[in-house]
Amino acid sequence: MNETAPLRARAEIDLSALRANVRTLRALASGAAFMAVVKADAYGHGMIPCARAALEAGATWLGTATPEEALALRAAGFGPDQARVMCWLWTPGGPWREGIEADLDIAVSGMWALREVTAAARRAGRPARIQLKADTGLGRNGCQPADWPELIGESLAAQAEGLVQVTGLWSHFACADEPGHPSIQAQLALFREMVTYAEERGVRPEVRHIANSPGTLTLPETHFDLVRPGIAMYGISPSPAVGTSADLGLRPVMTLSASLALVKHVPGGHGVSYGHHYVTAGGTTLGLIPVGYGDGIPRHASGTGPVLVGGKLRTVAGRIAMDQFVVDLGGDEPPAGAEAVLFGPGDRGEPTAEDWAQAAGTIAYEIVTRIGTRVPRVYVNERPEGDERCDGEERCDGERSGRDAGPGGGRRAGTD
Numbered sequence: 250m251n252e253t254a255p256l257r258a259r260a261e262i263d264l265s266a267l268r269a270n271v272r273t274l275r276a277l278a279s280g281a282a283f284m285a286v287v288k289a290d291a292y293g294h295g296m297i298p299c300a301r302a303a304l305e306a307g308a309t310w311l312g313t314a315t316p317e318e319a320l321a322l323r324a325a326g327f328g329p330d331q332a333r334v335m336c337w338l339w340t341p342g343g344p345w346r347e348g349i350e351a352d353l354d355i356a357v358s359g360m361w362a363l364r365e366v367t368a369a370a371r372r373a374g375r376p377a378r379i380q381l382k383a384d385t386g387l388g389r390n391g392c393q394p395a396d397w398p399e400l401i402g403e404s405l406a407a408q409a410e411g412l413v414q415v416t417g418l419w420s421h422f423a424c425a426d427e428p429g430h431p432s433i434q435a436q437l438a439l440f441r442e443m444v445t446y447a448e449e450r451g452v453r454p455e456v457r458h459i460a461n462s463p464g465t466l467t468l469p470e471t472h473f474d475l476v477r478p479g480i481a482m483y484g485i486s487p488s489p490a491v492g493t494s495a496d497l498g499l500r501p502v503m504t505l506s507a508s509l510a511l512v513k514h515v516p517g518g519h520g521v522s523y524g525h526h527y528v529t530a531g532g533t534t535l536g537l538i539p540v541g542y543g544d545g546i547p548r549h550a551s552g553t554g555p556v557l558v559g560g561k562l563r564t565v566a567g568r569i570a571m572d573q574f575v576v577d578l579g580g581d582e583p584p585a586g587a588e589a590v591l592f593g594p595g596d597r598g599e600p601t602a603e604d605w606a607q608a609a610g611t612i613a614y615e616i617v618t619r620i621g622t623r624v625p626r627v628y629v630n631e632r633p634e635g636d637e638r639c640d641g642e643e644r645c646d647g648e649r650s651g652r653d654a655g656p657g658g659g660r661r662a663g664t665d
Contacts, residue, residue: 255508255586256508256625256627257507257508257510257539257540258505258506258507258508258539258540258544258623258624258625259505259506259507259624259625259626259627260293260294260503260504260505260620260624260625260626260627261503261504261505261506261593261627261629262294262295262298262299262502262503262626262627262628262629263500263502263503263504263629263630264298264299264302264502264628264629264630264631265629265630265634266484266500266501266502266594266630267294267299267302267303267306267482267483267484267502268302268303268305268306268633269306269500270481270482270483270484270499270500270502271283271285271302271303271306271307271308271478271482272306272307273497273498273499274465274466274476274478274481274482275306275307275308277465277466277469278460278465278469278472278476280472281458281460281472281473281474281475281476282309282310282456282474282475282476283303283307283308283309283310283475283476283478284308284309284310284311284312284335284458284475284476284477284478285299285300285303285304285308285310285311285312285478285482286311286312286313286477286478286479286482287299287300287303287311287312287313287318287322288312288313288314288315288318288479289314289618290618291483292479292480292483292614292617292618293503293545293617293618293619293620294483294502294503294617294626295626295628296313296318296321296322297321297322297325298626298628298631299482299483299502300322300325300327300332301327302631302633303482304327304331304332305633306633308332309332309333310332310333310334310335310475311327311332311333311334311335312334312335312336312337312477312479313334313335313336313337314336314337314338315336315338316336316338316339316343316344316347316348316353316355317344318336319334319335319336319348319351319353320344320347320348320351320353322334323351323352323353329352333354334351334352334353334354335353335354335355335356335380335417336348336353336354336355336356337356337380337382337390338356338390339355339356339362341361341365342365343365345365345366345368345369345377346369346372346373348369348377349366349369349370349373349375349376349377349378350373350375352378353378354378354379354380354416354417355377355378355379355380356379356380356381356382356390356419357379357380357381357382357400357404358381358382358384358390358391358392359392359396359400360396360399360400360403363379363400363403363404363407363413366379366413367407367412367413370407370412370413371412376408376411376412376413376414377412377413377414378413378414378416379404379413379414379415379416379417380415380416380417380418380419380454380456381400381401381404381415381417381418381419381447381452382419382420382421383397383418383419383420383439383440383443383444384420385420385435385436385437385439385440385443385459386423386432386435386436386439387420387421387422387423387436388423389421390421391420391421394439394442394443397443397446397447398446401446401447401450401452402450404452405450405451405452415447415452415453415454416454416455416456417454417455417456417457417458417475418443418444418447418452418454418456418457419456419457419458419459420436420440420443420459421459421461422436422459422460422461422463422464422471423436425460425461425463425464425467425468425471425487426462426463426487426488426490426491427488427490428467428490428491433468436459437459437468437470437471440459444457454474455474456473456474456475457473457474457475458473458474458475458476458477459471459473460472460473460475460476460477461477461478461479461487462478462479462480462481462482462487463481463487463488463491464476465477465478465481466481466487466491466492466497467491480613480614481497481499483501483502483503483617484499484500484501484502484594485499485501485602485603485613485614485617486499486603486613488612489603493603494594494601494603500594501592501593501594501595501601501602503592503593503602503617503620504590504592504593504594504599505590505591505592505593505620505624506588506589506590506591506593507538507539507540507588507589507591508539508585508586508587508588508589509536509537509538509558509583509584509585509586509587509588509589510537510538510539510573510585511535511536511537511585512534512535512536512537512578512582512583512584512585512587513534513535514532514533514534515529515532515533515534515535516529516532517529517530517531517532517533520567521535521566521567521575521577522551522566522567522568522569522570522574522575523567523568523570524567524568525567526551526552526567526568527552527566527567527575527577529577532580533577533578533579533580534577534578534579534580534581534582535566535575535576535577535578536558536563536575536576536577536578536583536589537573537574537575538556538573538574538575538576538589538591539572539573540572540573540574540591540624541569541570541571541572541573541574542569542570542571543571543572543621543623544572544620544621544623544624545619545620545621545624546569546574546591547569547605547608547609547611547615547616547619548568548569549608549609549610549611550565550569550605550608550609551565551567551568551569551574552564552565552566552567552568553565553608553609554569554574554591554605554608554609555591555600555604555605555608556576556589556590556591556600557589557590557597557598557599557600558576558578558581558583558587558588558589558590559578559581559583559587560598561581562598562600563576563577563578563579564576564577576589591605592604592605592616601613602616602617
């Protein structure tokens with residue numbers, strides 16, 4: 250592959266923006282440790298490079314959903330001396346022993362999980378680090394208040410036997426992205442009660458935590474010992490009600506662009522894409538953008554998705570197909586290969602992930618996370634500012650990494 254050739258499509262990941270976002274969020278919760286949530290391949294941004302950048306900016310914990318994600322972090326060299334790694338979505342028969350031997354912090358939400366992790370600890374010959382999750386009102390994972398006494402009692406018994414170490418007590422908000430929602434204070438009060446119950450019976454957690462991105466941004470009373478920002482770390486607001494990225498001092502990390510595959514003249518009355526849901530009003534030019542729902546572009550944004558081409562905002566014309574969609578260029582004639590920007594920080598007038606979320610009737614989390622593996626991640630500003638390895642040719646924050654700052658500049662996924 251020609252490393253300097255323009256790509257069909259690219260998701261450019263600005264690691265300096267990610268580091269800046271982490272610093273901004275850390276400043277809001279300066280009394281708490283920082284867990285960088287890198288689940289789901291860092292919300293589509295690339296787990297390993299983003300984890301590294303977050304640690305460079307001061308994170309000391311990494312958070313994943315699945316044990317496989319957590320084990321992949323350890324395999325990539327993120328050892329216990331570099332970061333604590335926590336994972337919370339376990340199922341029966343999971344890789345408990347591997348998690349224990351990798352020194353993961355393992356979430357336990359019920360008795361079945363405690364039984365499996367203690368059995369694995371016996372086989373491993375070492376205690377498991379476990380964090381007990383309380384269901385304070387979200388109604389997903391976590392232990393119900395009625396079952397909390399049993400889980401606490403059995404966990405303390407297992408700890409006395411040397412099978413576990415209870416390292417954390419935690420929970421998760423249901424509506425923290427809706428400022429003023431009554432469930433926020435109700436959950437917080439219940440969390441305090443459940444923590445107090447555990448501590449009165451002898452649990453001595455290293456960390457107590459409940460703050461997700463909106464909690465970190467807007468609810469300082471929820472910060473406790475640790476905060477767990479996810480989407481905000483990638484520069485995206487958790488919801489319009491909380492504020493825009495700019496309002497919150499955050500910068501979107503991902504810019505998704507593609508190269509025009511074709512520009513052509515068509516007459517008026519010409520149908521465009523499947524079903525002819527768009528018909529040209531008169532003679533015009535059409536631009537073919539070579540990404541589609543197979544790349545994670547939401548089909549629900551057919552006819553509404555915004556794209557910047559030739560310095561002008563365009564709208565998806567007709568249906569988004571698996572591999573491509575069309576925009577009406579209104580007679581403009583950019584050349585094949587010209588850049589089409591689907592979303593980014595908005596600096597150049599391009600749409601944002603939030604714009605696409607509104608066009609598709611979803612949330613910005615889904616827009617970035619669903620961008621598929623056919624779209625290469627190209628990492629820029631990989632080295633932290635002030636890195637002594639920087640020189641006049643390979644620059645750091647504020648400039649692209651790699652020597653070619655053109656369409657093929659930056660480093661592609663898999664070469665890091």
